[in-house]
Amino acid sequence: MKKSVVLIILSLVVGFKTLSQEQENASKSTIAVALPNVDNIDVSREIIAKLLQIELIKLDMYKVYDEFDIQEGIDSDERFTKDCYGKNCLIDLGKAVEVDYIVSTSLLGFGGKTVISIKIIEIATGNIVKNDVKEFIDDESKVQRMLQVLIRQMHDIEMHPEVVARIVHDDQPIIKKNVGRVNNSGPRVGYSFLTGDLKEFAERPESQGGMDIYPGVSMIGYQLEKQYIGTENFSALGEMLFTVSGLEQGIAIPSITVMNGLRFGKSGWEFAFGPGFGIKRTSQGFFDTQGIYGERGKYWSKEEYNSSQYSVNQDGEYSEPEYDITENRDHKGEKWGLNTRWVMAFGRTFRAGGLNIPVNVFYSSMKNSGMIGLSVGFNVVKN
Numbered sequence: 276m277k278k279s280v281v282l283i284i285l286s287l288v289v290g291f292k293t294l295s296q297e298q299e300n301a302s303k304s305t306i307a308v309a310l311p312n313v314d315n316i317d318v319s320r321e322i323i324a325k326l327l328q329i330e331l332i333k334l335d336m337y338k339v340y341d342e343f344d345i346q347e348g349i350d351s352d353e354r355f356t357k358d359c360y361g362k363n364c365l366i367d368l369g370k371a372v373e374v375d376y377i378v379s380t381s382l383l384g385f386g387g388k389t390v391i392s393i394k395i396i397e398i399a400t401g402n403i404v405k406n407d408v409k410e411f412i413d414d415e416s417k418v419q420r421m422l423q424v425l426i427r428q429m430h431d432i433e434m435h436p437e438v439v440a441r442i443v444h445d446d447q448p449i450i451k452k453n454v455g456r457v458n459n460s461g462p463r464v465g466y467s468f469l470t471g472d473l474k475e476f477a478e479r480p481e482s483q484g485g486m487d488i489y490p491g492v493s494m495i496g497y498q499l500e501k502q503y504i505g506t507e508n509f510s511a512l513g514e515m516l517f518t519v520s521g522l523e524q525g526i527a528i529p530s531i532t533v534m535n536g537l538r539f540g541k542s543g544w545e546f547a548f549g550p551g552f553g554i555k556r557t558s559q560g561f562f563d564t565q566g567i568y569g570e571r572g573k574y575w576s577k578e579e580y581n582s583s584q585y586s587v588n589q590d591g592e593y594s595e596p597e598y599d600i601t602e603n604r605d606h607k608g609e610k611w612g613l614n615t616r617w618v619m620a621f622g623r624t625f626r627a628g629g630l631n632i633p634v635n636v637f638y639s640s641m642k643n644s645g646m647i648g649l650s651v652g653f654n655v656v657k658n
Contacts (some may be wrong), residue, residue: 304375307340310362311380318415326419330426348372384401387413388444393425405429410444416441435476458500459654465494467648476604483574484605492521512536532618543624544546551616558608561598616641629655
């Protein structure tokens with residue numbers, strides 16, 4: 276008995292809700308979208324009409340007829356399938372498909388921009404009740420967003436200013452933080468090969484103050500980006516990269532790199548440059564390149580030499596080494612210092628759905644040495 280009562284109540288609730296929705300839909304004005312005029316844009320008229328139908332449905336202000344609802348009316352007159360862009364033809368189309376309003380749209384690609392105009396005609400009076408035109412950036416992948424912006428603007432529905440600014444064309448230079456933004460902040464991994472003095476330091480035995488590793492190291496870190504100039508085809512960025520290298524070989528080499536980045540066009544090509552900073556240990560010493568004190572090429576710190584037999588001559592007096600004493604990297608050195616370098620990187624951001632994948636080749640230049648390598652990152656696109 277209780278189950279029967281519950282079922283009856285649920286049936287009444289569902290029925291009442293369905294009736295309410297039907298009454299609400301019945302009270303809405305009907306609207307249909309005519310095939311648009313498309314010039315110099317590689318998107319079909321049918322696709323654009325469908326996208327506009329979707330945006331009208333999202334408004335929840337009309338009962339929107341789709342292409343199947345209006346097909347019979349379109350087939351009734353040959354004019355409706357060709358160039359039905361004039362007001363009289365559109366009114367006749369609206370009468371044929373029996374709607375309250377008809378939407379006419381025009382898209383033109385010209386001069387590095389996309390111009391979209393939309394007008395809504397009331398069939399009963401023949402008046403254009405809403406009409407607007409707007410210039411957008413030249414990006415066919417953003418056509419639906421462009422239609423959304425314009426149709427909502429026509430119905431006095433606000434959109435986030437940042438969303439609008441990214442796709443609206445401006446004849447004047449745009450110096451804004453978020454226009455044309457592709458934010459690649461996110462994790463970074465890579466690999467680099469050491470050259471010059473760094474290569475020697477990497478291969479030098481630990482007993483001589485070296486790292487005793489292969490002169491190639493992995494890199495893992497995180498990059499932060501902040502755009503300070505943005506246009507539709509150019510962005511200037513401040514970038515900061517935190518990395519740790521060499522973990523796979525049992526060492527940790529931390530560094531911070533601060534760069535100025537220049538990103539060009541929709542293809543995502545980028546060039547960046549700036550200083551890098553790290554920590555180094557050094558000692559005063561020399562390399563026995565001639566094998567005077569034993570093993571050829573061995574590094575002698577000044578302290579090691581002074582405590583060796585070679586520092587005292589036959590008369591028991593101190594004997595200066597045969598080489599000039601210079602400051603060199605020494606993993607056992609007592610002197611800590613700031614290691615500086617100049618970094619240059621060139622690469623491109625690839626897109627895979629909602630993912631940005633920045634790939635960069637870089638060179639880090641230091642006195643008498645350097646690092647050359649490749650880095651890859653990823654981050655999720657935020658619209």
